[in-house]
Amino acid sequence: MRLLVLGGTVFLSHAVAAEAITRGHQVTCAARGTSGAVPDGATLVRVDRDAPDGLAALAGGVFDAVVDVASISYPWVADALALLGGKAGHWTFVSTCNVYADHATPGLRPGAQLLPPLAEGGRGDDTDPDRYGSIKVASENAVRDELGDRAFVVRPGLITGPGDGSDRFGYWPARFARGGRVVVPDAPDVLTQHIDVRDLAAWIVDAGETGLSGTYDGIGPAGPLPELLRDIADAVGADVELVPMTPDALIAAGVDYWAGPKSLPLWLPPTHAGMSSHDATPSLAAGLHVRPLSETVAGALETERRLGLDRERKAGMSAAEEAEVLATIKQQANAASTSGGRLDSGSGRD
């Protein structure tokens, strides 16, 4: 198969190109080449999707399958479709679970209500996260309109494993690898789910090979967050004590949800109970395979070690921040014992 990957220099698109090469396909990657190198065996065609006529170098190309990972640009998607859509045998568009209007209800499937489409903007530094879901909706629509039953639209949730630069899932293996007392959310009702980048890439290459079409979530089965964290700790195998803290105690200590500074990645508020608990059944039935968690943890940890376990992170807590949070538990325990009271089991353990 002649495969064009619009991207190919980083994370998911790199994994797609690498998987396709392993299977013996002829892979062209189109990117600026500034985010990294394409996998060995792939050809890089330099394009700049922000420049006028930026895809010109691909004009003569004919491809059996195209994979586009355009994240927040409708014009990127429209330009690629105009140039190549009519000639491509199959087209994968990587969208996102952020297209859904409802983030509160668990168990959603691809037929659920979407945000209104936004078919404008999105070049250069237009990276407003509030527009992300709507731009993806418009992009999905354009792909379906152009390709019809040759279009495979996949909506990933949290993508994990080797090469993840978002610092979210990787926080946990990295933190457990450092050992000691680890603050975790005491949130048995919070569900979480993810997909290893290699599994998603394999499914995307499968789709190009078999002509799979339709719209699917690109995500593995959901499960309780505390269980996942325990399993990650077991997979890492370091000497750790998990210190569960209730959501109220975490918020009082200034800890944020999901991502960003001083956060606990993957932890979500009740308003977002549906964001990481989609129903994976249709995707699994359509051929998505999910590898054992231990492999995802190993891949993520390898990336974390390469980046540096003690680096400044985009998501998670620094060692100093975590020590401060742990100290608040100790203070509460001391206050409770001197007042003759008993430590509220919801405030964490010391």
Ligand SMILES: NC(=O)c1ccc[n+]([C@@H]2O[C@H](COP(=O)([O-])OP(=O)(O)OC[C@H]3O[C@@H](n4cnc5c(N)ncnc54)[C@H](OP(=O)(O)O)[C@@H]3O)[C@@H](O)[C@H]2O)c1
């Ligand atoms: N990470 C997650 O958990 C998550 C969750 C849901 C959905 N998604 C979706 O998954 C996809 C992730 O894609 P990805 O992992 O491959 O990473 P990405 O960071 O979106 O990069 C994609 C590619 O775009 C290329 N690129 C950037 N600017 C360009 C330009 N001006 N002209 C041409 N190419 C350009 C980059 O190469 P160069 O910089 O070398 O040009 C890179 O190869 C996105 O569609 C995202 O919305 C991700």
